[in-house]
Amino acid sequence: MKGLSELPEAFPPEFVAMLERILRSGDRIWGARVETARALRMQIAQSGVFTGHRPYFPGDDPRWIDWNACARNGGLYVKLLEEEQQRGACIVFETSPRMHAGSPPRRTGALRLAAILGGLALRQIDTLRVVGGSSSRELHGRSGPDALLDALRALPVELADPLRIARDLSRRGDPGRILWISDFAEPASFEPALRMLRSRNHRVVGWLPAIEEDRRVRRRGLSRLLDPDDGREITASIDDELAAAMEEQLRALARQQDSAFAECGYALERFPVPPLDDFRISSWLGAAWSYRS
Amino acid sequence: MELPQLNHPERLWWLLAIVPLWLLARPPRPQSAVLTAHLSAWIAALAAAGRRPKRFRRWRFVLLVVAASCGALAFAGAHAPDRDGKKRLVAVVDASASMAARDETGTSAYERALAALGEVLAAVPRQVDARVVFVGGDLDLRIGTAALASPPAPAGEPCVPLDDVVEAASMEDTAAVLWTDGQHGAPGLAWIVGRAADNWGITRVVREDRWPSADLLRVVTVESRAARAAEGRLAVAGPIVPIEPQVLRLDPGERKEIRLELRRAAGPGRLSISVDFPGDALALDDSVEEDLPPLPRPKIAVLAEDPIPRALTAAARSLAEDLGGSVTSPEDADFLLVEGGRMPLPKSFRGVSFGTLPPGGAAELWPSPEGADWDRQAPLLAGLDLSELEIRAAWRKALPAGKDLLFAASSGPGVLARSTPLAVHFAFRLADSNLALLPAFPQILRRALLLGIPEPPQGGGDLVPRAEGDLSRNRTGERPDLPEFARRGDSYGPLLLLAALACMALRAWIL
Numbered sequence: 001m002k003g004l005s006e007l008p009e010a011f012p013p014e015f016v017a018m019l020e021r022i023l024r025s026g027d028r029i030w031g032a033r034v035e036t037a038r039a040l041r042m043q044i045a046q047s048g049v050f051t052g053h054r055p056y057f058p059g060d061d062p063r064w065i066d067w068n069a070c071a072r073n074g075g076l077y078v079k080l081l082e083e084e085q086q087r088g089a090c091i092v093f094e095t096s097p098r099m100h101a102g103s104p105p106r107r108t109g110a111l112r113l114a115a116i117l118g119g120l121a122l123r124q125i126d127t128l129r130v131v132g133g134s135s136s137r138e139l140h141g142r143s144g145p146d147a148l149l150d151a152l153r154a155l156p157v158e159l160a161d162p163l164r165i166a167r168d169l170s171r172r173g174d175p176g177r178i179l180w181i182s183d184f185a186e187p188a189s190f191e192p193a194l195r196m197l198r199s200r201n202h203r204v205v206g207w208l209p210a211i212e213e214d215r216r217v218r219r220r221g222l223s224r225l226l227d228p229d230d231g232r233e234i235t236a237s238i239d240d241e242l243a244a245a246m247e248e249q250l251r252a253l254a255r256q257q258d259s260a261f262a263e264c265g266y267a268l269e270r271f272p273v274p275p276l277d278d279f280r281i282s283s284w285l286g287a288a289w290s291y292r293s
Numbered sequence: 294m295e296l297p298q299l300n301h302p303e304r305l306w307w308l309l310a311i312v313p314l315w316l317l318a319r320p321p322r323p324q325s326a327v328l329t330a331h332l333s334a335w336i337a338a339l340a341a342a343g344r345r346p347k348r349f350r351r352w353r354f355v356l357l358v359v360a361a362s363c364g365a366l367a368f369a370g371a372h373a374p375d376r377d378g379k380k381r382l383v384a385v386v387d388a389s390a391s392m393a394a395r396d397e398t399g400t401s402a403y404e405r406a407l408a409a410l411g412e413v414l415a416a417v418p419r420q421v422d423a424r425v426v427f428v429g430g431d432l433d434l435r436i437g438t439a440a441l442a443s444p445p446a447p448a449g450e451p452c453v454p455l456d457d458v459v460e461a462a463s464m465e466d467t468a469a470v471l472w473t474d475g476q477h478g479a480p481g482l483a484w485i486v487g488r489a490a491d492n493w494g495i496t497r498v499v500r501e502d503r504w505p506s507a508d509l510l511r512v513v514t515v516e517s518r519a520a521r522a523a524e525g526r527l528a529v530a531g532p533i534v535p536i537e538p539q540v541l542r543l544d545p546g547e548r549k550e551i552r553l554e555l556r557r558a559a560g561p562g563r564l565s566i567s568v569d570f571p572g573d574a575l576a577l578d579d580s581v582e583e584d585l586p587p588l589p590r591p592k593i594a595v596l597a598e599d600p601i602p603r604a605l606t607a608a609a610r611s612l613a614e615d616l617g618g619s620v621t622s623p624e625d626a627d628f629l630l631v632e633g634g635r636m637p638l639p640k641s642f643r644g645v646s647f648g649t650l651p652p653g654g655a656a657e658l659w660p661s662p663e664g665a666d667w668d669r670q671a672p673l674l675a676g677l678d679l680s681e682l683e684i685r686a687a688w689r690k691a692l693p694a695g696k697d698l699l700f701a702a703s704s705g706p707g708v709l710a711r712s713t714p715l716a717v718h719f720a721f722r723l724a725d726s727n728l729a730l731l732p733a734f735p736q737i738l739r740r741a742l743l744l745g746i747p748e749p750p751q752g753g754g755d756l757v758p759r760a761e762g763d764l765s766r767n768r769t770g771e772r773p774d775l776p777e778f779a780r781r782g783d784s785y786g787p788l789l790l791l792a793a794l795a796c797m798a799l800r801a802w803i804l
Binding site: 185223 | 320321323325326327328329330331332333334335337338339341342346347348
C-alpha cells in the first residue's frame, strides 16, 4: 500500500511478559471476575432454555417478541434463551491500511489490545475466532497466548468491507460475542454491518483504539496528508483556525461513531492506546471497562 | 497571412522565464506525507475554514504561461510585417528670392511649396527620417515637421546649386524631393510650384555719400523683366529733403539709370528707394533701403578780442552751413574758433586756436619764423598745400602737448601747429599770417571739426541678385509620384499587454 512504513514490533518481549502476567492474574482482575460471572448470563439465541425477558430493541428479530409479556406490561419484550452451545467469541480486526495512521500507529496499539482481549477471552470461552480482512483463524480455549499472537501477527493489511465480514460471520452461525476492533473512521460503512448483525441477534462490542489524532490536531505548518486506503492526498497549511475546524470535524465523527453503535444497541468502547514503550499493566487495564464474553 | 515580426528577437529568451514560473506555480509539497485515517474530515475542515487544499491548478498555470508569453512577445517588439521602402526623405526647398513671387491670388511660390511639403511630411510614416534643406542665400537644415514651424524667408540666390544638393541627398534608401519654381531647372524628383510672371525691380545702386556734408548721390538702375511695356513710379523716402516721385516708363527688357541728388536732413533715419509697377510679381527687388547716420550739426562759436577777424567769422559761417550746423555763442558752442588771447587749452577743448597763449608767462615771442614745413602724412594736412604760408610773428612754448603738424627751422627749430585728439592749435594768430587766404584754410577747419567724430560706414541693403528677378522661366509642374516609404507594421504591443492583463485577471477569477 502506498505510503506505508514498517510498523514497530507489536509484541516485543516486554509486552508478552506483561500479557502473561495479565493472563496469570486472571481472577484478580476485576473485569475478569465479572466476565466469568457474565459468561453464564443469558443472551438472545436462536435456541436454548428460556431464562427471561428484556426490552425490545430495533433490529431484534420480531419472532422473539413475547406478546404475552407485552400485553402484561404494555411494552415490547423479547425472550432470552440460555445458550446451550459451546461458548465462543470472535475478534474482528480492522486490517485497512489506514490503521497505520497515528503516532504511535493505531494498528500496533490495536494488535496489543486484541492480544489482551483475545487472551482473556480464551481463558473463559471455548473458541476464539480471529478475523481480519480475508483472514480467519480459530483458536481453542485454554490455548496459550503464542497461538493468539501468531494469529494476530499473520493478519494482513488490506481493505475489507465490513458488511461482507458481517455476512461471513453470520453464515458461520453464532460467532459468540463479536469484539470488533477498528477505528470506525467511516461510520456510514459500518452501519449496514451493525444492523445486519443486530437483526441476527449477534452481540457486538466495538473497540476503538483511540489515539491523539482522534481528538486533537497538534501538527502545524504545511503538511501533506495521505489516506493510505485509497492513496488520496492533500496539501494544506495547518494553522490554529484549520486545526480548530478539524477538531470540530473529529468531534462530529465521534458523535457519528457513537450514534452508529447506539442505534443498533451496541456499545462502543474507546480505549486510549498507551505509548508503545509503556508495558505497565495499569496502563492497559482500566477499572472502567471490562472484558465481556 | 504574414507572420508578425520582432524588433528584438533576442528578447524572446525571456520565454525561458516560464520554467521558473512553473516551478514557482507549483504548490509547496512537503517531502514526507503524514498518514491519516480522516482525510475526508480534513477536506470538510478545509471547506469549513473557507480554504482549499493546495494543489497545482492547471488552468491558472496555463493562463500564467499565456500572459508571460504575451509579455515576452510585447517586450520583443512584435509588430505587423514592415513594408519596404525609402527610409529617409530629404526635402530640398528652393528658398531663393524668386520664390517670393506671388501669383494673381497673392500666394507666393514659396508658400505653395511649404504647403505641399507639409502635406508630404504629414503623410510620411513616422519612422521615416525626414529632413528639410532650405537652399537660398544660406543653407538651412531642419529636421522633421518642425521645419515648417518658422521657415527662413526666401532671399538671395541658391548658395549651392540645387541639383548638387539633390544629387548629394539621393541615396539608395533616401528619397530626395525638390520644391522649386523651376527657375534653376528641376533636377531629379521635383515638385515645381512656380508661375511665369512679369517683374520690374532695382538691380543696381551706386552710392556717393558726402558726409559730413548733407549732400548725397544715389544712382539707381531699374530693369524690366516683363513681357510688356509698363509705367511705374520711383519714390524716395527717409531723412532727406523730400523729392517728388518720378514716373518711369520701361519697355520689355529695358534698363534705366536714375540719378538721385539728395540732401539729407539733420537726423538719422532709413533711406528707402522703391519702385512700383502694376502687376509686378516679385516685390523683393522693388526697394532698397539703407540707414543714414546723423550729420555732425556743429555749434560753432568764434572767440577773439575785438575786432573779430572777418575771415574767422566767415569761416565759421561757411563751416556751419556746410555741415548743417549753426554759429552760436561761446557758451552753447561745441566747436570754438579762438583768435589770440590767453586761456587754458585742456585736452577736452574742441576747436581751433590761433596764437592763443596759456595762462602765465611761459610763451616766448618768435618773430618771423621762416621755412615752415608741415607733416604731409598727417590726416589733417594730407593733400593740402601750405607752401605759400607766411607768418609774421609766432610764439614759442605756447602750444599744448600734441602731434606736431607745422614747424619751422629758422631762428631755431620750433613748432608752429599741433593737433590734439579734439583740436588744432596754431602758435600764431590769423592776423599775423596769411593762412586765412590759403585754399587749404577751410579744409583745415573742416578736418579739425571732424576730429573725434567717426566717419559712418558706407553701404546699404542687399539687392536681389539680378538673375532672381527673371521670372520668365518659372513654371508649374504636376505633383510628382513620390516613392514608397518604409512603413513599420503596427505594433502588437498594446494588444499583447492587454491580453496578458486579461489572462491575469481571468487567473484571479479562477481560484
